[in-house]
Structures are given as structure tokens and as C-alpha cells.
Amino acid sequence: MALDPQLLDxxxxxxxxxxxxxxxADAQTLTCTECGHIFEVRDDIPVLLLDEARTPKDAA
Structure with a gap:
């Protein structure tokens, strides 16, 4: 199951x-358009915890 488009909005x-x-969708992540924090989507549930977010420098 994919994330609901209304939820993404x-x-x-x-x-x-x-x-x-x-x-x-391929990486199962959500990325902030301003600060670049990368949040995982686990079992179709966004994990929007700053403590668990990756920063762009972590992803590199």
C-alpha cells in the first residue's frame, strides 16, 4: 500500500x-524542501521524528 496522496498534501x-x-516512493523517504531532513517511511507510516531524521550530510 502506498501513502495516500491527500496525506502527502x-x-x-x-x-x-x-x-x-x-x-x-522508491527510497521510501520524505524530504523537507527547506532544511533537507530526510524522514523514513516504515510500513507505509511516515516517521516524522527529528531525532530519527537523517540530514543531507548523513545521506552523502
Whole structure:
């Protein structure tokens, strides 16, 4: 099962700027359009915890 498009429309980064997220279905991640935090999607559930997010430098 994939993430619901309506859910993707309302999800935002949990950091203070609350920027929109982009979804990468192949990588099963959501990425903040402002700060670049990368959040995993596990079992079709977005894990929007800053403590578990990867930063762009972690992904490199």
C-alpha cells in the first residue's frame, strides 16, 4: 500500500519552519524542501521524528 496522496498534501516538516515534504516512493523517504531532513517511511507510516531524521550530510 502506498501513502495516500491527500496525506502527502498535508504532511510538513516537524521542525519550526513546517515546510512541505517531497516523497520518494522508491527510497521510501520524505524530504523537507527547506532544511533537507530526510524522514523514513516504515510500513507505509511516515516517521516524522527529528531525532530519527537523517540530514543531507548523513545521506552523502
Amino acid at each position: 498535508i504532511l510538513a516538516c516537524p521542525d519550526t519552519h513546517h515546510a512541505p515534504l517531497t516523497h520518494d
